[in-house]
Amino acid sequence: MARTPTKGRKDGPLLDIRNLRIEATVYPPGEQPRNVVLVDDVSLKLERGKVLGLIGESGAGKSTIGLSSMGFGRGGVRITGGEILLNGRDIRKGNTGDVRRLRGKEVCYVAQSAAAAFNPAHKLMDQVVEASVEHRVSSRAEAEKRAVEFFRKLSLPSPETIGDRYPHQVSGGQLQRVMTAMALCSEPDLIVFDEPTTALDVTTQIDVLAAIKEAIRDTHVAALYITHDLAVVAQVSDEIMVLRHGKLVEWGGTQQIIKEPRQEYTNALVSVHHIEHQEHAPGNKPLLSVKNVTASYGNSAIKVLKDVSVDIYPGQTLAVVGESGSGKSTLARAITGLLPPESGSVAFEDRTLANRLADRPRADLRELQMIYQMADVAMNPRQTVATIIGRPLEFYFKMRGRERDQRVAELLEKIEMGKGFADRYPAELSGGQKQRVCIARALAAKPKLIICDEVTSALDPLVANGILKLLLGLQKEEDVAYLFITHDLATVKSIADSIAVMYRGEVVRYGPKSQVLSPPFDDYTDLLLRSVPEMEIGWLEKAIQGRKMVGAGN
Amino acid sequence: MGSPLVKLIAQRVALGFLLLFAVSVLIFAGTQILPGDVAQSILGQSATPQAVANLREQLGLNQPAYVRYFDWLGGILTGDLGTALTTRQDIATTLLPRLWNTLFLAFWAAVVAVPLAILLGLLAVRYRNGPVDKAISGFALASTSVPEFFVGYLLVYFFAVKWQWFPPISTVYDSMPFWQKLQAIALPAAALTLVVLAHMMRMTRAAILNVMQSAYIETAELKGLRPLDIIRRHAFPNAIAPIVNVVMLNLAYLVVGVVVVEVIFVYPGMGQYLVDHVAKRDVPVVQAVGLIFAAVYITLNIVADIAAIAANPRLRHPK
Known part of the structure; x- marks a missing residue:
């Protein structure tokens, strides 16, 4: 697709950010509002047609920097210092009209969740061509023609007619590609990709990633690629910039950053995934035994779980992996009785658990605890940490007063948080600390089994790593078993003793970790394993190649 | 479909x-x-x-x-509403022209009030928390807080007595030319508009502001659209359901709640008819008018429901 050379091509870098400083006012509960610096003295340069990866944990300021290239501050964020030179002119000096005219024309944006970023009330095509028409890049008919070409290039199904659909009629991975087409449609000089594949399943992510990479290559558009996943950014970027707490840590070529990181922090990011975990052999008597469980929501037309059988042994971890919609969380709901199975049974120790939660005695409830993905919504924001952790102590053990406070302090010690946290509210804690409090709450009941539902998915890799280590340590101390639900195979490798791979409500592969993760693989497990990004330049091409061969073989 | x-x-x-x-x-x-x-x-x-x-x-x-x-x-x-006890007249034949008059008044009040309320709501969102927003909200709230009979008498005092632009009494009859009819109902229609305006405007503002938090509004901003275009094209279509609901409630009020206004302006509508016959304990008339009011109310609420359903693309275009 030849780009029209009509736009004023100037020499010099496309984007040149100098000494950028971005601030915001925060309103902490019970304190005076104060200013925080989100981005502090960051400079970057981006040449035409190049891709710069911005990487860092949440709060590193990567999205804030990306959006600043469009003169945009999310929710009261202010750009307070520095220069942002786009095509040679400082966009901070322009008025709101000038900034508006460059958005959607010179710089376009691809959001993390395309499902939320598309307006549900309009057809996709109307939204895709909107910016082109608004900025008079081309007539509507031409823009539509270009959009269809991009749809085809991004391998969307029925490119001619997909534009007539509404967002809810298209899958998440497809929407992400439509959004990329939307950004490309007005032929911008720069696209800001803000975690474009983070919300997708690994098997979908790889396709979208390949499509984005190809589109960037063929249109020669420059890009800022924002992500927290170093392995992903290594596939698409020419250069990588590592950020932390709004400051630049390291900036260099992709190869240098992932192979010879110069800063300690970068090194920690690169080598984050390795936890040594010795697999235990299954014992002779399972703690929890799920037998032929079938379950469905609503009027039993669609089975969400089909004849699922797994065992969990005392003090061991069963990891359940699969993509969204595979039934992993439903399995947890069936085990806990939140969704009574239609057939099959769940046995715990020597007794069969009642199907319905309401029919289970309190002892059964106590021995089976849960930890959730979103720690902040799993806690009452108006209760202190001590109240949250103390609640199961009162409920199950009738502990009161000093005895309870003593135990809360012990539990806080266990999760590596000091006594000082007892009087804090959840809003004052970081994401990792919140999850630790949830772990302490589950432990307070002295359970024999904890169901962990994507407990590290919302956390930054380093923080998630800390949580996994904590969970493993606690398992040794307390001899508690985990049912660990995740979509992340790296996590599975570091924590599991046995693995169940789920696909469309069925267990397609089940056994000890070493056995499940060694060939010969079934087709789905193979696809899943091949889709996990590796920190290796050229991995994407190899993986896509490999998948095509699998496809040809079938 | x-x-x-x-x-x-x-x-x-x-x-x-x-x-x-x-x-x-x-x-x-x-x-x-x-x-x-x-x-x-x-x-x-x-x-x-x-x-x-x-x-x-x-x-x-x-x-x-x-x-x-x-x-x-x-x-x-079968279309027979009975006979009025006091006048011995067929209720249907007496009522029909009055119902027509009430609907005529409500219609013109709505024609002014609904677009005005929505437009003011959009403007209030566009200039939210600024002086324009505060002026619009202040005016609308003040006009609602004042009881409608007081608004009515104020309008009569200024527009009919002092400046004499409009007649103080809204007499209409069948053979009246259309323009004269409009002139006659100008003041009661204005009074009704002022009464219902604020509710609709505030709800429009709130519903749109709620939608303005959505990620797709940010997408629209990052496309470089004009603020009013963003509100009109991207926020409004998603706020239709709550807005339609409150508009319909107010339309229903325009029909069934006009009693006081009709009495003030001596307008020959249903409200006056009802008040007259309640005083005379004319039960069949009260029953008939009550039933018609209920029918109007229910119909408009059904329309609101259907509009809200039809405005949802997920229902309009299933997967």
Whole structure:
């Protein structure tokens, strides 16, 4: 697709950010509002047609920097210092009209969740061509023609007619590609990709990633690629910039950053995934035994779980992996009785658990605890940490007063948080600390089994790593078993003793970790394993190649 | 059009009829338990017992209540609303032109009020928290807080008495030219507009502001669209359901809540008719007017429901 050379091509870098400083006012509960610096003295340069990866944990300021290239501050964020030179002119000096005219024309944006970023009330095509028409890049008919070409290039199904659909009629991975087409449609000089594949399943992510990479290559558009996943950014970027707490840590070529990181922090990011975990052999008597469980929501037309059988042994971890919609969380709901199975049974120790939660005695409830993905919504924001952790102590053990406070302090010690946290509210804690409090709450009941539902998915890799280590340590101390639900195979490798791979409500592969993760693989497990990004330049091409061969073989 | 949409709409309509039936029972029962005897009150204190008994017989008051109810209901279903006790006139023929007048007034009040409220709501969002927003909200809230009879008299004082632009009394008759009719209803329509404006405007503002938090609004901003275009094209379509609901409630108020305004401006509509006959204890008229008001209310709410359903693309275009 030849780009029209009509736009004023100037020499010099496309984007040149100098000494950028971005601030915001925060309103902490019970304190005076104060200013925080989100981005502090960051400079970057981006040449035409190049891709710069911005990487860092949440709060590193990567999205804030990306959006600043469009003169945009999310929710009261202010750009307070520095220069942002786009095509040679400082966009901070322009008025709101000038900034508006460059958005959607010179710089376009691809959001993390395309499902939320598309307006549900309009057809996709109307939204895709909107910016082109608004900025008079081309007539509507031409823009539509270009959009269809991009749809085809991004391998969307029925490119001619997909534009007539509404967002809810298209899958998440497809929407992400439509959004990329939307950004490309007005032929911008720069696209800001803000975690474009983070919300997708690994098997979908790889396709979208390949499509984005190809589109960037063929249109020669420059890009800022924002992500927290170093392995992903290594596939698409020419250069990588590592950020932390709004400051630049390291900036260099992709190869240098992932192979010879110069800063300690970068090194920690690169080598984050390795936890040594010795697999235990299954014992002779399972703690929890799920037998032929079938379950469905609503009027039993669609089975969400089909004849699922797994065992969990005392003090061991069963990891359940699969993509969204595979039934992993439903399995947890069936085990806990939140969704009574239609057939099959769940046995715990020597007794069969009642199907319905309401029919289970309190002892059964106590021995089976849960930890959730979103720690902040799993806690009452108006209760202190001590109240949250103390609640199961009162409920199950009738502990009161000093005895309870003593135990809360012990539990806080266990999760590596000091006594000082007892009087804090959840809003004052970081994401990792919140999850630790949830772990302490589950432990307070002295359970024999904890169901962990994507407990590290919302956390930054380093923080998630800390949580996994904590969970493993606690398992040794307390001899508690985990049912660990995740979509992340790296996590599975570091924590599991046995693995169940789920696909469309069925267990397609089940056994000890070493056995499940060694060939010969079934087709789905193979696809899943091949889709996990590796920190290796050229991995994407190899993986896509490999998948095509699998496809040809079938 | 998908079948779920048709099914949902059919459900709403069926429910509406059921509700109207229930309301008719309530109205009938309510007027039955009113104290006093209709025949007695028609004939006055000096009537002989024989005369009262004769009249009761004539009016069918000696029959059991459910028989009278079904007589009444059957009459309504065949278009016969009964006969007014006081004037001995057919209710339907007296009522129809008055209903027409009320709808005429409500229609023109709505034509002004609804677009104005939505436009002001959009502007308030566009300039939110600024002086424009505060001025709009302040004006709208002030006009709602003042009771409608007071608004009515204020309008009469300035526009009819002081400046004499419009007549103080809104007399309309059939042979009146259209423009004169409009001039005659200008003041009551203005009073009604002021009463309903604020509610609709505030709800429009709130509904759109709620949508403005969505990620797709940020997408629109990052496309470089103008603020008013973002509100109009991206926020408004997603705020239609709550806005339609509140608009319909206010339209219903324009029809059934005009009693006071009609009395102030001596407008020959349903409200005045109702007030007159309540005073005279003319039960059949009160029943008929009550039922018509209920029907208007239920119909407009069904319209709001259907509009909200139709505005949802997930229902309009199933997967």
